[in-house]
Amino acid sequence: xxxxxxxxxxxxxxxxxxxxxxxxxxxxxxxxxxxxxxxxxxxxxxxxxxxxxxxxxxxxxxxxxxxxxxxxxxxxxxxxxxxxxxxxxxxxxxxxxxxxxxxxxxxxxxxxxxxxxxxxxxxxxxxxxxxxxxxxxxxxxxxxxxxxxxxxxxxxxxxxxxxxxxxxxxxxxxxxxxxxxxxxxxxxxxxxxxxxxxxxxxxxxxxxxxxxxxxxxxxxxxxxxxxxxxxxxxxxxxxxxxxxxxxxxxxxxxxxxxxxxxxxxxxxxxxxxxxxxxxxxxxxxxxxxxxxxxxxxxxxxxxxxxxxxxxxxxxxxxxxxxxxxxxxxxxxxxxxxxxxxxxxxxxxxxxxxxxxxxxxxxxxxxxxxxxxxxxxxxxxxxx
Amino acid sequence: xxxxxxxxxxxxxxxxxxxxxxxxxxxxxxxxxxxxxxxxxxxxxxxxxxxxxxxxxxxxxxxxxxxxxxxxxxxxxxxxxxxxxxxxxxxxxxxxxxxxxxxxxxxxxxxxxxxxxxxxxxxxxxxxxxxxxxxxxxxxxxxxxxxxxxxxxxxxxxxxxxxxxxxxxxxxxxxxxxxxxxxxxxxxxxxxxxxxxxxxxxxxxxxxxxxxxxxxxxxxxxxxxxxxxxxxxxxxxxxxxxxxxxxxxxxxxxxxxxxxxxxxxxxxxxxxxxxxxxxxxxxx
Numbered sequence: 001x002x003x004x005x006x007x008x009x010x011x012x013x014x015x016x017x018x019x020x021x022x023x024x025x026x027x028x029x030x031x032x033x034x035x036x037x038x039x040x041x042x043x044x045x046x047x048x049x050x051x052x053x054x055x056x057x058x059x060x061x062x063x064x065x066x067x068x069x070x071x072x073x074x075x076x077x078x079x080x081x082x083x084x085x086x087x088x089x090x091x092x093x094x095x096x097x098x099x100x101x102x103x104x105x106x107x108x109x110x111x112x113x114x115x116x117x118x119x120x121x122x123x124x125x126x127x128x129x130x131x132x133x134x135x136x137x138x139x140x141x142x143x144x145x146x147x148x149x150x151x152x153x154x155x156x157x158x159x160x161x162x163x164x165x166x167x168x169x170x171x172x173x174x175x176x177x178x179x180x181x182x183x184x185x186x187x188x189x190x191x192x193x194x195x196x197x198x199x200x201x202x203x204x205x206x207x208x209x210x211x212x213x214x215x216x217x218x219x220x221x222x223x224x225x226x227x228x229x230x231x232x233x234x235x236x237x238x239x240x241x242x243x244x245x246x247x248x249x250x251x252x253x254x255x256x257x258x259x260x261x262x263x264x265x266x267x268x269x270x271x272x273x274x275x276x277x278x279x280x281x282x283x284x285x286x287x288x289x290x291x292x293x294x295x296x297x298x299x300x301x302x303x304x305x306x307x308x309x310x311x312x313x314x315x316x317x318x319x320x321x322x323x324x325x326x327x328x329x330x331x332x333x334x335x336x337x338x339x340x341x342x343x344x345x346x347x348x349x350x351x352x353x354x355x356x357x358x359x360x361x362x363x364x365x366x367x368x369x370x371x372x373x374x375x376x377x378x379x380x381x382x383x
Numbered sequence: 384x385x386x387x388x389x390x391x392x393x394x395x396x397x398x399x400x401x402x403x404x405x406x407x408x409x410x411x412x413x414x415x416x417x418x419x420x421x422x423x424x425x426x427x428x429x430x431x432x433x434x435x436x437x438x439x440x441x442x443x444x445x446x447x448x449x450x451x452x453x454x455x456x457x458x459x460x461x462x463x464x465x466x467x468x469x470x471x472x473x474x475x476x477x478x479x480x481x482x483x484x485x486x487x488x489x490x491x492x493x494x495x496x497x498x499x500x501x502x503x504x505x506x507x508x509x510x511x512x513x514x515x516x517x518x519x520x521x522x523x524x525x526x527x528x529x530x531x532x533x534x535x536x537x538x539x540x541x542x543x544x545x546x547x548x549x550x551x552x553x554x555x556x557x558x559x560x561x562x563x564x565x566x567x568x569x570x571x572x573x574x575x576x577x578x579x580x581x582x583x584x585x586x587x588x589x590x591x592x593x594x595x596x597x598x599x600x601x602x603x604x605x606x607x608x609x610x611x612x613x614x615x616x617x618x619x620x621x622x623x624x625x626x627x628x629x630x631x632x633x634x635x636x637x638x639x640x641x642x643x644x645x646x647x648x649x650x651x652x653x654x655x656x657x658x659x660x661x662x663x664x665x666x667x
Binding site: 016023031037041077079100103104106127129131371372373375376379380 | 406409416427445450514517521562565665
């Protein structure tokens with residue numbers, strides 16, 4: 001009998017097993033590949049979304065934190081690229097501002113999602129067309145009133161358009177009235193102001209001006225007194241003595257609540273020459289001494305003393321009292337006198353009309369808002 | 384010969400039966416694996432389609448302005464929308480009442496998804512009117528009669544749009560348009576459901592480009608699988624284009640073929656739904 005040689009017996013089991021393993025391995029591999037692809041697609045979508053959200057955050061941040069002294073004074077055509085701001089999770093944005101013309105800016109924000117090594121995984125760019133909101137304060141007199149006036153002492157009120165010393169880029173306009181009032185109720189004190197001799201202008205006085213109403217003092221071409229108050233850099237009250245510019249190193253210290261800019265460029269505080277804050281007093285305010293510029297808004301009464309100098313428009317809903325060493329205003333003063341108290345301009349008061357001071361202050365304090373209708377834009381890479 | 388051992392018929396039959404059972408099991412296993420794998424691929428494709436739609440459609444709608452009578456939404460329903468789709472932003476360097484030149488230089492580019500195309504694209508010109516009055520600003524819609532993308536503006540590359548005289552639309556003449564101001568190009572588009580090849584798809588057509596019918600761009604979807612809901616600033620449903628502030632987009636997708644995800648023979652079309660809401664950035 002011959003014993004069968006088991007070594008030489010052929011079978012299909014091994015071949016079948018190998019075939020099955022190859023096929024199953026292929027399917028498993030393909031499934032892993034498809035799964036990985038799906039995961040990668042999801043990750044890409046997440047990266048793109050994060051980049052887009054970052055760009056939107058950047059856009060809002062740039063517009064909300066509009067650096068008025070810097071951006072409002074950009075030359076037309078100039079582009080300013082801002083520092084990149086990093087956020088959590090390897091996400092960042094970079095803002096850029098281009099001045100397109102006198103009023104319109106293009107604000108761009110590029111959002112990026114990077115990996116841990118800094119390689120860009122996704123990038124998106126959005127933009128907003130914004131325009132300067134320049135309050136159109138119809139200030140065509142050194143002093144605009146809505147009620148009685150007492151004027152005397154050594155005070156001077158002039159409607160001759162003057163350019164403050166050291167202020168360039170302005171041309172003097174025509175002479176405007178020294179005083180415009182909704183009434184003829186003016187009381188003069190002393191020889192200096194008899195027959196309004198202390199008032200200069202073209203004409204010196206316009207009384208019973210029917211164009212002066214409450215809205216003259218509250219509505220400035222669609223921007224209201226309240227709107228401007230809402231934009232205030234500082235809200236103040238009580239007595240403030242000795243406002244003056246201050247520096248933080250070589251930069252203007254705009255965080256100082258008593259730094260209301262520097263109207264005299266030639267001093268050591270030239271860095272604050274373009275700093276024009278909006279100051280808002282929700283009640284009565286007494287200013288004594290110092291120098292300042294910008295827009296001063298007072299909901300109550302304003303008292304000026306100590307020779308305080310202010311360059312720019314001053315709008316008061318109550319009455320104004322400038323007595324003694326008094327106050328010096330270069331720009332224009334408006335008093336609504338809602339409390340029916342007379343405005344008193346005596347002592348060494350100086351009210352000098354200056355369209356240059358008004359315009360510079362208005363431009364320096366202007367904020368931006370998206371242009372009407374179609375401000376937001378998705379930006380595609382240019383060819 | 385009688386001593387030689389061999390397989391009996393019964394042994395062979397048993398071996399063949401075992402082999403057949405084994406082969407059958409392996410074949411069935413492989414077939415099921417392939418079926419499950421295919422089902423996964425179909426499902427992934429469908430979900431990928433929906434995901435793409437949830438990115439593309441909001442991207443088209445996000446820039447819509449709903450500024451009163453000049454709303455960019457021209458028609459809307461629960462299953463379609465006709466709107467002005469923004470295609471580019473540029474800045475004027477020369478404007479007359481019959482032509483508008485827009486810079487396209489490296490420092491001041493025309494930002495666009497593509498170059499403007501005559502007959503397909505239109506434009507909005509920003510008219511500032513009184514520069515001190517933001518309330519009188521407006522966008523003037525113009526239809527170019529010719530577009531030259533290789534023009535120049537004092538030696539700088541520019542795109543020139545020739546338009547019909549629009550002086551009648553200006554209050555104080557061409558001075559109402561401040562140079563350097565923005566121009567936006569747009570294309571009137573329609574999105575809606577369209578049937579093709581026995582399926583429903585998300586369709587798109589360029590209305591301003593003269594396309595007569597919706598073309599399938601994404602799908603397949605369920606019947607009326609592309610749905611829209613419109614909400615006003617208070618979050619209430621609205622049917623007024625000027626009131627729209629948010630649009631909810633629903634995409635109900637299905638697989639192109641019936642598939643089975645189990646070991647059985649329960650073939651069925653897979654379905655999935657993706658809902659996304661876009662807030663209109665230029666809603667007034």
